[in-house]
Each structure stands twice: as structure tokens, then as C-alpha cells.
Amino acid sequence: MADERIPTATQLDQTVLGADEIILNMGPQHPSTHGVLRVKLRLDGEKVIGSECVIGYLHRGVEKIAEHRSYQQFAPYVDRMDYVAAVSNGLGYCEAVEKLLGAEAPPRARVIRTILTELQRIASHLFWLGTHALDIGALTPLFYCLREREEILKIFEKFCGARLTTHAFRIGGLQYEAYDELEKDVERFCKPFDKRVDEYESLLTENRIWVGRTKGIGILTAKEAIDYGASGPVLRASGVKWDIRKAMPYAAYDQYRFEIPTGKNGDTFDRYIVRMEEMRQSRLICLQAIENIPAGPIMGKVGKVLKPPPGEVYHAIEAPKGELGYYIVSDGTTQPYRVRIRPPSLINLEAFDKMIRGHLVADVVAIIGTLDIVLGEVDR
Amino acid sequence: MKRYKEKFGAGILEAWTDRKQAILVVSRELLAEVALYSRDQEKFDWLSDLTAVDWPKREKRFDIVLNMYSFEKNERLRLKAHAAADERVPSVQGIWTTTNWMEREVYDMFGVIFEGHPNLTRILLPDEWQGFPLRKDYDILTQDTAWVRENLGIESGQ
Numbered sequence: 001m002a003d004e005r006i007p008t009a010t011q012l013d014q015t016v017l018g019a020d021e022i023i024l025n026m027g028p029q030h031p032s033t034h035g036v037l038r039v040k041l042r043l044d045g046e047k048v049i050g051s052e053c054v055i056g057y058l059h060r061g062v063e064k065i066a067e068h069r070s071y072q073q074f075a076p077y078v079d080r081m082d083y084v085a086a087v088s089n090g091l092g093y094c095e096a097v098e099k100l101l102g103a104e105a106p107p108r109a110r111v112i113r114t115i116l117t118e119l120q121r122i123a124s125h126l127f128w129l130g131t132h133a134l135d136i137g138a139l140t141p142l143f144y145c146l147r148e149r150e151e152i153l154k155i156f157e158k159f160c161g162a163r164l165t166t167h168a169f170r171i172g173g174l175q176y177e178a179y180d181e182l183e184k185d186v187e188r189f190c191k192p193f194d195k196r197v198d199e200y201e202s203l204l205t206e207n208r209i210w211v212g213r214t215k216g217i218g219i220l221t222a223k224e225a226i227d228y229g230a231s232g233p234v235l236r237a238s239g240v241k242w243d244i245r246k247a248m249p250y251a252a253y254d255q256y257r258f259e260i261p262t263g264k265n266g267d268t269f270d271r272y273i274v275r276m277e278e279m280r281q282s283r284l285i286c287l288q289a290i291e292n293i294p295a296g297p298i299m300g301k302v303g304k305v306l307k308p309p310p311g312e313v314y315h316a317i318e319a320p321k322g323e324l325g326y327y328i329v330s331d332g333t334t335q336p337y338r339v340r341i342r343p344p345s346l347i348n349l350e351a352f353d354k355m356i357r358g359h360l361v362a363d364v365v366a367i368i369g370t371l372d373i374v375l376g377e378v379d380r
Numbered sequence: 381m382k383r384y385k386e387k388f389g390a391g392i393l394e395a396w397t398d399r400k401q402a403i404l405v406v407s408r409e410l411l412a413e414v415a416l417y418s419r420d421q422e423k424f425d426w427l428s429d430l431t432a433v434d435w436p437k438r439e440k441r442f443d444i445v446l447n448m449y450s451f452e453k454n455e456r457l458r459l460k461a462h463a464a465a466d467e468r469v470p471s472v473q474g475i476w477t478t479t480n481w482m483e484r485e486v487y488d489m490f491g492v493i494f495e496g497h498p499n500l501t502r503i504l505l506p507d508e509w510q511g512f513p514l515r516k517d518y519d520i521l522t523q524d525t526a527w528v529r530e531n532l533g534i535e536s537g538q
Contacts (some may be wrong), residue, residue: 013523056504063489064513064520100400120488226451227428240451247454311398314447314458316428327447329433338514342447350481379504 005324017099020044024361028057032135032365039364046360051353055346058379066339071097071306072171074336079165081343082377084127086165087120087156088319094169095250096315096326100308101171103301107294109173110252115166115186115289116159117251118282122193123152124320124372125275125282129200130271132369136213137233141200148196151189158185172302184289190290192284193370197279204272214268218355218367221266231344232322234371237274238266244318256288268370275372307334321345341380345373383422388414388488393462408444411461412470412496415446419475424448424457430472430482432490436516440464442492446472465494471496489514 017023021044028036036057041051062081066074078093078361079086091113098104105113130145153163158179160168168174198372204210225238235242242261245253261277263270308330316325321342329338348371384404385392394405406414408413418424429447440462462470471494472493473480481493484503491512494500502509511518528536 056502059504064518102399114435152475153430227477229427229476231428242451312403313399314401314456323428325429325447327429327431327445338433340429340445342429346481347478350478356412 017042018044021049024173027095027362029056033375034131034369034373035378037349037368037373039368041356041361041364043361048356048359048361048364051356051364053349053352055349055378058375060380062380063339063341066336070205070334071308071336073170074339075169076165076167078341079167080376081341082124082166082319082321082324082345082374084374085120085124085320087168088124090167090169090325091251092170092315092317092319092324092326093119095317096310096313096328097171097306098300099315100301100311100313100328100330101302101306102309103172105171105173105300106297107252107263108296109169109298111289111293112174112178112182112298114180114252114256115171115286115293116156118285118289119152119186119189120281122279123149123318125279128151128275128320128369128372129272132366132372133204133210134303135365136210137367138204138207138210141163141203144196144203146202148189148193150203155185157180158182165284170299173297173299175299177298178293183293186286186290188253190286193283194280197276197283201276211269213363214272214367214370215357216265217268218354218370219267220351221290224354225266225351228354229301229347230322230351231348232318233274233278234322234348234351235272236261237263237271239264242257242318244323248316250315250317251287252284256285258282258285268366271370283319284324296309307332316342319344321346321374321377343377343380345371345375345377348377349373382420384414384417387417400460401456405460405462408461408463408467408469411444411459412472412475414459415472415475418448418457418459421422422450422457424453424455426451426478427472427478428456430479430486432486432492432514434490434514434516437464440467442490444469444486444492465491468493468495470494473497488512491515 024041024043027033027038038054040052041048046335063142078089082089126145126149130142156166160166162177214260222237222238222240225235239262241260241262258281261274263274292372310330310332312329314327316323325342327340331337391407391410412532426449428449431445433443435441444461446459483497486492487500488502488505525536
């Protein structure tokens with residue numbers, strides 16, 4: 001089949017440039033690309049009339065690695081994909097394998113998982129807010145955001161010893177019992193946190209520069225968002241009220257009350273508002289969850305050697321970036337036959353070309369920021 | 381399921397549920413047609429994922445797997461088609477734009493050719509890469525020893 005290979009020239013290279021047009025290369029080493037994303041821009045003056053993302057600089061073959069590890073051995077690898085939301089990745093993987101096994105985590109483990117995952121969502125959104133605002137030119141929010149994120153990372157560190165790539169959960173439940181002051185720490189963080197979100201909003205929401213740089217930029221209508229497979233805040237900001245936590249509840253989400261914030265215009269400003277509101281909702285979930293953590297075991301009945309019966313499963317969770325799906329095929333041995341990871345960042349990034357057309361070069365930075373991509377996950 | 385069988389008859393090769401998830405195997409030629417029908421008539425308007433699985437011992441070694449979701453029904457449906465190594469699969473890029481990159485990734489990793497894709501090139505790996513890594517016969521140990529021999533001039537000893 002090698003000789004049947006299709007010519008590899010990219011679409012932008014094949015088109016003929018007009019007299020006033022140039023092609024500008026941005027990245028892969030560029031501070032606003034949040035990693036190693038390369039974007040080729042076709043410009044008419046300062047207006048972007050076409051673009052192409054070049055990805056793969058961080059490709060490590062995670063899906064191939066999975067086929068050569070046992071189910072438990074692969075669990076730490078998923079933390080390295082979306083490394084600013086490692087806990088969410090771990091939750092998705094553990095639950096997918098549990099589904100494959102037909103096992104279930106005990107109630108106590110599920111509630112603790114929910115608390116940590118919601119804290120992780122706040123941490124991920126804080127990191128997004130800080131860097132997104134920094135990209136657009138607001139330096140101050142970054143320091144506030146990282147200050148709060150630090151408190152969450154400290155809770156993770158106390159819980160499992162790691163801050164970033166936590167490997168916090170195990171297939172079947174948890175390895176570690178919650179430490180004594182977990183509830184107190186979460187409460188101490190969550191109680192004043194809504195005031196802090198107000199504080200960030202006071203810096204940005206009515207700031208003329210911020211509004212000018214985000215309103216009407218990178219519009220994605222609901223129809224387009226669905227066509228492009230967008231998920232998470234990107235989809236919700238376009239007005240589609242859909243959240244996997246509500247639609248197909250997992251962990252312990254069916255026990256808590258929370259709202260799904262949506263936007264109207266699907267522009268960068270709406271995505272910002274949606275994520276801010278999501279942080280407030282996550283705080284509410286955490287506060288409800290710590291009120292009543294059921295007692296009992298933290299590990300379900302799964303063996304030391306995991307041999308799921310042959311078959312396949314697709315399990316998706318609402319990660320901070322969108323739908324994070326695991327499609328796992330088992331052939332009845334201790335190693336997965338195939339693991340496919342549906343990365344929300346990659347698929348949201350696909351809409352970039354649609355969103356940037358007609359805008360200025362400076363808006364490239366705003367749109368990359370608003371998509372909230374993590375290149376570790378885009379490239380896997 | 382029933383409606384699918386009535387509509388496509390022999391085009392639906394198999395249908396079953398695994399871990400409460402519905403799976404439908406359709407013949408390769410009908411893939412795009414069934415996909416369009418699913419999107420418009422059955423309201424599976426959101427495609428979450430398109431991928432492939434390699435079964436080298438089978439006559440038609442590749443499974444093309446589509447995971448669809450319907451907002452209206454709050455349901456998922458998995459569509460599958462089998463393809464041999466030299467068979468082309470109809471592209472569904474015109475039905476869901478999102479599959480553009482997913483089909484490129486499947487080409488990149490498995491070498492499956494999608495008929496009608498506008499820009500089927502490698503996406504994650506460099507253009508000059510040899511072979512298709514997620515095929516089962518793409519052995520990482522052989523690759524590794526070959527690299528060590530070629531670049532370091534020694535035997536890797538693995």
C-alpha cells in the first residue's frame with residue numbers, strides 16, 4: 001500500500017496565492033499556542049482568509065503503548081494527556097475499564113471521585129482563564145488564578161502525593177482513603193471561592209479592552225458546533241444545553257443539584273462566561289458532596305489480575321474541555337486489545353479554521369485561548 | 381434497529397448489544413448511506429468518534445467504528461464496517477465535518493484509505509513516516525532494534 005500513498009502537500013500549499021496574500025507561519029514555538037501547535041495562516045493584509053493547524057509534535061503513541069501494558073499499568077499514562085486535568089482523565093479511564101469488567105466502584109469512592117474531579121475542573125478552568133487573559137493582554141488575572149489553583153493542587157498532594165499527574169484513582173475504586181481533613185480543606189477552599197470568581201469577573205467582564213477583544217470573535221453557531229463535533233463549554237456557549245454529567249450521569253453526579261450554563265452567540269465572550277459559571281457550579285457540587293460522604297469500603301470487588309470478558313465499551317465523561325471518551329476493546333487477556341481515546345481538545349481545535357476566517361492575526365491568539373486546548377491531549 | 385433492518389435489509393450484516401451499548405455492522409459500501417440516514421432520519425446528529433480496530437487474522441482486517449450520539453433521544457449508537465487492507469472506505473466527511481481529522485488519523489495509524497476525503501494526509505506523524513503504527517503487525521520491538529542498529533551502530537540487546 002505504500003506506493004499508493006497520497007501526495008502529502010497540504011491544502012494551503014496547493015492553492016495559488018493572490019497578489020496581496022502571504023502565508024504566515026506561527027509556532028510551533030510560540031507562547032500563545034499553549035504548547036507546540038503550529039498554525040499556517042493565509043493572510044490578506046492583516047486579515048486571515050485561511051488557516052491550517054499542523055499537529056503531532058507531542059505524539060507519543062499512547063494508544064499503541066496501551067496495547068502493550070496491562071489495564072492497571074496503562075492507568076498512569078492517561079494522566080499525561082491532558083496534564084492540567086489529570087484527575088478527569090483518570091476517572092474516565094477507570095470507569096471505562098470498570099464498565100468493561102462489569103464492576104462498579106463503591107459509593108464512598110464515587111463521591112470522593114466526584115469531589116476531586118470537580119476540583120480539577122475548577123483548577124483547569126482557572127489555568128485556562130489565567131493564560132487566556134494573559135494572551136489577550138490582561139496580566140493580572142493569571143496571578144489570582146494560579147493562587148487559587150495552588151490550593152487545589154495542595155489538596156491533591158495531600159490526597160495522593162502528586163500535584164499534576166496524580167493517578168488519583170484505581171480501577172475499581174480508590175487506593176487511598178481520604179485524609180482526615182479533606183472535607184475541611186475542600187470547604188475552606190470552596191466557601192470563599194464564589195467571591196473570588198466575582199473578583200476575576202470584576203477585572204474582565206466589563207473591561208472595555210476585554211469585551212472588544214472577545215465579543216463577536218470566533219463565532220460558532222449551534223449547527224456548526226454540532227457539525228464540527230465540538231463538546232464541552234465550546235458547544236454550550238453556542239446554545240446547546242448538553243452536559244454528559246446530566247445526560248448520562250456517571251460517578252455520583254446524579255445525587256447533586258447543579259445548572260448547565262449556556263451562551264447565546266457562541267463567541268469568545270460567551271465561552272468565557274460559560275466557563276466562569278461552570279466554576280461556580282463545580283463549587284456548589286463540591287459543597288453538596290462534602291456534606292455527606294458515605295462510609296464504607298473504597299475499593300470494589302475487582303481481582304488483582306484484570307481479565308475483562310471479550311467485548312468492547314465506549315465510555316465518555318464530561319472533562320473540563322469537553323467529551324473525553326474511551327473506546328476499549330478486550331480480547332479476554334490482561335492487556336487491552338485496542339484503546340481509542342477521543343480527545344476533546346483535538347476535536348474542538350478542528351473548528352479553529354472555521355472560527356478564524358475573516359478575523360485579524362491578533363484574534364488567532366484569542367481563539368486558540370478560548371478553545372482551551374492542551375497539546376498533550378491533542379497529539380497523545 | 382428494526383427500522384434499520386427494514387430500510388437496508390441485507391446491508392445490515394449484524395446487530396447486537398454489548399454492555400448495554402447498541403452495535404450495528406453494515407456493509408462497507410453502504411457506510412456513508414447509513415450514516416446519512418442515521419443523522420437525518422434517526423437524529424444521531426452528533427458524531428463523537430470515528431476510529432478503527434485491526435484484526436489481522438480476519439479476512440477483512442479492519443473495523444471502522446463510528447460512535448454516534450443523538451441529543452433528542454439521549455442515546456448512543458455504534459456503527460461498524462469491515463474493510464480489507466486494499467479496500468477503500470467511503471468517507472463520511474461530507475456528513476459530519478468533524479470526521480475530517482479523524483479519518484486522517486485512521487489513515488495515519490492504520491493506512492485505511494477513505495474514498496472522497498479532500499485531504500487524506502498524515503496528521504500526527506511526519507509525512508515521511510514508514511508504515512502504519514496501530515496495525516498489529518507493526519512491532520515496536522523490531523522498530524526499536526532497527527533504529528538502534530541504524531543510528532547507533534550497535535545491537536540493542538532487547
